[in-house]
Amino acid sequence: MRTFTYTRASDARAAVAAVARDPDTRFLGGGTNLLDLMKMGLAHVRNRVREPHKHIATGVSPST
Amino acid sequence: MGTIRPGQPEGAERAGEARVTLTINGRRRELAVDPRTTLLDLLRERLALTGTKKGCDHGQCGACTVLVNGRRINSCRALAMAHDGDQVVTVEGLEREGVLHPVQQAFLEHDGFQCGYCTPGQICSAVALLDEMRAGAVSAVTPDVSRAGAVPLTDDEIRERMSGNLCRCGAYAGIMAAVRDAGGRLRSAS
Numbered sequence: 587m588r589t590f591t592y593t594r595a596s597d598a599r600a601a602v603a604a605v606a607r608d609p610d611t612r613f614l615g616g617g618t619n620l621l622d623l624m625k626m627g628l629a630h631v632r633n634r635v636r637e638p639h640k641h642i643a644t645g646v647s648p649s650t
Numbered sequence: 651m652g653t654i655r656p657g658q659p660e661g662a663e664r665a666g667e668a669r670v671t672l673t674i675n676g677r678r679r680e681l682a683v684d685p686r687t688t689l690l691d692l693l694r695e696r697l698a699l700t701g702t703k704k705g706c707d708h709g710q711c712g713a714c715t716v717l718v719n720g721r722r723i724n725s726c727r728a729l730a731m732a733h734d735g736d737q738v739v740t741v742e743g744l745e746r747e748g749v750l751h752p753v754q755q756a757f758l759e760h761d762g763f764q765c766g767y768c769t770p771g772q773i774c775s776a777v778a779l780l781d782e783m784r785a786g787a788v789s790a791v792t793p794d795v796s797r798a799g800a801v802p803l804t805d806d807e808i809r810e811r812m813s814g815n816l817c818r819c820g821a822y823a824g825i826m827a828a829v830r831d832a833g834g835r836l837r838s839a840s
Contacts, residue, residue: 589666592685592731614732621688621727622708634685636732 587624590631604635611635670734674699675743683730690714690725693740701741701770705816712815715771715778716740722778724814741770744777752839753777753832762828764819772815776829779811780836803833 593611595601605611610632612620623629667682674697683692690707693699693716702725705713709727716725717739744751753776756762763769783801791810792801801807808829817825 587686590685592668592729594731594734614729619709619727621729624686625707634729 587627588630591633593633593635595635601635604633608633668731670731672730672733672736672738674738675740681730685729685731687730688726689716689718689723689728689730689733689738692730693725693738699740699742703767703770705768705771710816711768711771712775713768713771715774715815717774717778720778720781722775739774741773744773751777752835753780753828756828756832756835757825760828760831761824762821763817763824764821768815768817768819772812772817772825775812775815776825776832779808780829780833782811783807783833784837784840800837803830803837805830808833 593604595604601613605613612629612631612634614620614634614636620629620631620634624631664682667684669680669682671678671680672692673679674693679697681692681696683696687696690702690704693702694704702716703713704726705711707714707726709724712724714724714726715722717723718728718733718736720737720739741754744754750758751773753773757769757773762772783803786799786801788795788801789807789810791806805826808826812825812829
């Protein structure tokens with residue numbers, strides 16, 4: 587798996603702002619299989635954002 | 651991914667690593683980890699807690715099930731960094747002063763395993779599901795979801811709730827008996 591930086595956003599607004607700033611940033615939310623795709627080399631992500639205690643919608647398709 | 655680093659302080663940070671604090675089996679650990687490290691690899695490779703098993707590494711078999719803040723998760727699909735500040739309990743942390751958890755004891759008494767590889771995950775899952783049922787969390791097979799209180803401990807409920815933990819030896823009959831028995835004992839004790 588390629589490396590990435592992990593950012594824990596303080597709230598939903600900060601998480602959305604972080605993703606909006608950088609097209610290589612992805613949400614890490616409940617139920618996503620993004621980590622599986624990254625393990626298999628199908629998705630590469632530079633930054634991941636997680637908002638604590640809430641699940642962010644994961645309608646973001648990983649780049650291949 | 652995580653690597654065993656003998657002789658190096660566990661909190662020592664290297665390039666590209668970030669710090670994470672976890673309470674694992676009651677012990678607070680401050681660690682520097684590569685962001686790619688899964689909770690499973692952290693437990694096994696860094697902390698030598700090898701009770702938790704790596705089966706498929708894709709969240710399909712349940713061998714890596716651990717409890718995080720009292721709820722069961724597949725630790726292979728969890729980034730360690732995403733659990734900063736969380737309480738983790740593995741199969742090693744279930745016993746109390748040398749006395750096995752009632753679920754562990756029941757697995758022994760009912761032959762709830764053959765090779766044993768899936769067993770730590772089965773046991774952690776069973777511990778959590780018995781709590782979930784006691785707390786009234788309904789499942790896909792609960793006949794009456796409007797009924798309040800603990801969910802009855804039926805075989806259908808146990809099968810449904812244990813369905814995320816696969817056993818390739820096919821020890822399901824013993825696993826069912828163990829979970830049913832432990833569940834009954836825990837309910838009569840509470």
